[in-house]
Amino acid sequence: MTLKINIMLVSILVAIILVLAGITYTYTQTISRHTVENYQQALTKEAAKMIRMWLDHRFKLINALARTLEDLYLTQGQDPRPILKMTMAAGNFSDVYLGLFNGTMIDGANWYAPGDYDPRTRPWYRRAMEEKKLTLTRPFMDQGFWKMVIAVVVPLVHNNEAIGVLSANIILDTLQASVMDLRIGKYGYAFIIDSQGTILVHQNKSLMMTTKIQESDPALSTFGSYFPGRDAGSFSYRDRMLSFHKLTDTGWYLCTNVDQEEALALSKNTGMLFAMAMVLKILRILALLLFLTVGGFALILFISKNRFEAIVSGKDKDLRGEIIRRKELETHYRTLFNMATNAIMLTRNGIYIECNQKALNMFGLAEDKIIGRTMQDLSPAIQMDGTATKLKLTQLEQSHPSGGSDVLKWTFNRADGSEFPAEIGISTLKLDREMVKVYSIWDISKRVNAEQSLRQAQKMAAMGEMLSAIAHQWRQPLNALSSYIASLTPAFYNQMISAPFIEKLVREADTQIQFMSRTINDFREYFRxxxxxxxxxxxxxxxxxxxxxxxxxxxxxxxxxxxxxxxxxxxxxxxxxxxxxxxxxxxxxxxxxxxxxxxxxxxxxxxxxxxxxxxxxxxxxxxxxxxxxxxxxxxxxxxxxxxxxxxxxxxxxxxxxxxxxxxxxxxxxxxxxxxxxxxxxxxxxxxxxxxxxxxxxxxxxxxxxxxxxxx
Missing domain, CATH: 3.30.565.10 (Histidine kinase-like ATPase, C-terminal domain)
Structure with missing residues (x-):
């Protein structure tokens, strides 16, 4: 009877172990699948962010151009073509143009519309007017390049009334190059579809604008009903995995397609760590059950546990040491920041978020009077070269949207209202996962004053030679005037003074005087x-x-x-x-x-x-x-x-x-x-x-x- 009970107990124990092993295997497989999907979706999300940043840069250029056109060009009658050309170069657009409410077409690439061309009837114009905000058109064939393009369009508004539409063409090959650079493993690739599944950008150009993703492969036939209404997700078919993520404000989806085995290999580190944690939990349960029969396993697990804790303890000590070192570095760089001989100011989205002590001394302002303000707030309305500060800031942002410009001259205001010249250098860095611009500012007042003093000294040195030249220029007309005056006395005594004589004398004297006057004007202009x-x-x-x-x-x-x-x-x-x-x-x-x-x-x-x-x-x-x-x-x-x-x-x-x-x-x-x-x-x-x-x-x-x- 006792033997039967022992056999039954062993059978039950073996059955429990097998069941737990099966559960562990199934659970691990589920975890691996979800890990692969999550990893692929994370890769797709990051890739979508890169494409979105690529588009956002061009959106910002067009928005800035639209505001500039509304404020400075269309309302003041200035020719907008130069700034249209600048924006073409800054954003790598194939063309930038605008259509006005009266049917006028202005093209940054110097294209002149035929007489029957009316921009108000074009799809890009109607699209902007319908959306009433910056948006994208569907791809179309640019007849000038014979390439597929999309247009970034935005309505132009003045006094709450639409006065036209600004449009900029992006060649799809340019976007395709950015998408093709997104490599997923060895054989994976990325592509873009619209909300209907139509393929917009793909490594196989024959599919672009002609095929929907659900029609490209019979195994994807149900994908068309799966992705609409979702911002992100994954879809497995045959031996491949397709992940997608919606590009905000575009109606497009960035998709990645990768072999499932390759995806598993890419995410194996994350999956293994998670699976190990789950296996350890199950091993503890098995250890409790096996403790009655195999006491040695308990000792092995105990030793393994102690070893694991020792590793964790060592990692904890390393982490604490790293935190202390980072704090010391932060203190070190903060000291260097405040001891710098030039003003250093950080901006996020054009607003100052931090500055050093030199900046406070240079502007004569308290920190709370600088933080939260913009570069325009600390500058006079007109710069030293006569350009409006607002316009110059716009030009600076368009020419160096990510910083990295050469050192340039700028004029700032001090707290007492006085102006001072400065040189500024601009660079960018990543701070708290956000890109900020760093402005290095040098006060060059003394150097400018010294240069002005040198110029004045040069003028004074030249003035001696100029006075000698004036004396030489005047010698002949003065001699002539003297002879005219001397001729009056004998002419009077000889009764030769007559109206013609006086008129001739006055005319010739006036000629000499006018010559002397012109000489004075020439030299006065020289010294101005x-x-x-x-x-x-x-x-x-x-x-x-x-x-x-x-x-x-x-x-x-x-x-x-x-x-x-x-x-x-x-x-x-x-x-x-x-x-x-x-x-x-x-x-x-x-x-x-x-x-x-x-x-x-x-x-x-x-x-x-x-x-x-x-x-x-x-x-x-x-x-x-x-x-x-x-x-x-x-x-x-x-x-x-x-x-x-x-x-x-x-x-x-x-x-x-x-x-x-x-x-x-x-x-x-x-x-x-x-x-x-x-x-x-x-x-x-x-x-x-x-x-x-x-x-x-x-x-x-x-x-x-x-x-x-x-x-």
Whole structure:
């Protein structure tokens, strides 16, 4: 009887163990399947975020452009084409255009609509008007490129009334390249469908816009009724797994398709950890049951438990040490942050969220007066170059949406209302899982004041020469006026004074006086500083400089040769005209002195006294070459001539700041280049300046000449 009971007990124990093993296996399989699905959905979600960020960047560009057009262009009558072109380049759009409520079509790619073309009848225009917000159109064939595109459209509103629609085309190949970069394992891939299941982007282009996903494979026939109404999910068929995630505000779904075995391999680490935890729980139950028959198992489990706890304890200690180290690093970097010699300010979505002590000192504001404000709040309405601050911020955001710009100049306000110039550098970093922009700001007030002092010193040094030139210019008209006055006495005694005599005398005297007045105006214009950058003609600046120095050159028997082959061609330059005239006068005056020095060093022979000015223009810049037949510059001094206070004339006649200021004006203020080199006789200075923005051939890519429609 006892044997039967023992056999029965053992049988029951074995049965329980088998049942528990079966439950464990089934439960583990279920966990593995759910883990694979969750892992795939997580990958799909992250990929969808990347695509959404790609789209959001272009949405922000178009929204910003729409607001700019509403505020500054369409309501003030300005030509919007330049900013349409800028947005095309910034967002990598194939075209940016707008249709107005009166039927006018304005295209950023310089496409001009046929006479019967009415944008108000186009699907992209109607789509924006129906949605009344930024949205996407269905893909369509762009007749200009013969490529499939989608359009980002947004209505333009002024005074609560729709005045048109802004539209930007994105070539589907561009979106497809971003999707194809999303590799899932070795053989997995990603694609995009719309809410009806139509394939929009796929590695097999023959399926795009022609096939629905549920029609692409018989095993997917039920997928069409599965995914509508869901934001995310997974669908298994045959030996593959299809996961999808909805792209917010687009009606599209990003899908990933991967082999189930490969998906299991990708997620095996997560699945194994979870399965191990469940197995340990079941082993504890088995250990309790087996304790009655196998005491040794209890000891093994006890040892394993102690070993596991030791590992966990070690990991806990490591984690605590890592936390302490991170806190020390945070304290270290916080100290460096506040001890920096430049102002450092962090922004999120354009709003300041943190700043260091140097920023508080620089602006003279308490921290709560900076945090929560924007860059525009801390700036004057107009920047130092005459551009509105709001417009310049928009341009900065469009040209560097993710930061990483070169160092640029900016004007800020202090707490007392005074303005100060600064240089700022912008970069981005990830903070608390969000991207923030870091602004490094340097106060350059002292440097700007020093540069202004150098310019004033240069003007004062040049003023002596200019006064000498005025005296020389006036000598002849003064002699003429003196002779006119002296002729009155004998004419009176000889009874020769008559109406014709007086009229002739007055007319000739007035001619001399007008000449003297024009001379004063020329020199007064020379010493008047330019306040803002403006577009001026290179030939006008050259003529102004020639007027000022020509009397001195004639006095020294120096010939000025103007080689102006392109004189009839417009040569617009953006910069400071009067300061540029200073540069030319300084270089020509130096050439005059060099020629005179060569003549003085060679008294026994005649020096060919010549200064030549040559101008030529290419597709993106204008160059001016000034050559002389002077004594030249020693080769070991060529690198030093642009150094402040360096002169080869001696302290009696030279200040050493003329060429330094010339380099500052040409390269720093006008973004050009200045170069000097010795020639066979004398020296050649070459000045190259960029053409004024907006000129043909100014470096911009030419727009498409032919385009049939935007539909």
């Amino acid at each position: 500083p330019s306040k803002n950058k403006q577009t001026f003609e290179m030939m006008d600046a050259i003529q102004s400089a020639v007027k000022l120095v020509e009397p001195q050159l004639r006095q020294n028997n120096i010939t000025l040769d103007l080689d102006l082959a392109d004189a009839e061609v417009t040569m617009p330059i953006l910069g400071y005209k009067n300061e540029f005239v200073h540069v030319l006068v300084n270089i020509i005056s130096n050439a005059k002195d060099a020629i005179n020095e060569r003549q003085a060093n060679s008294p026994d022979r005649t020096v060919h006294k010549l200064i030549n000015l040559a101008v030529f223009k290419n597709s993106y810049e204008i160059c001016l070459e000034i050559r002389d037949t002077g004594c030249g510059i020693p080769s070991h001094l060529l690198e030093k001539i642009f150094t402040p206070y360096f002169t080869t004339k001696g302290t009696a006649t030279g200040t050493g700041i003329g060429l330094y200021m010339a380099k500052m004006i040409v390269e720093k203020e006008m973004k050009g280049t200045i170069h000097v080199e010795n020639r066979y006789t004398g020296v050649m200075f070459r000045i190259c300046l960029p053409l004024s923005p907006g000129e043909n051939g100014s470096g911009e890519n030419p727009a498409k000449d032919n385009k049939e429609n935007h539909d």
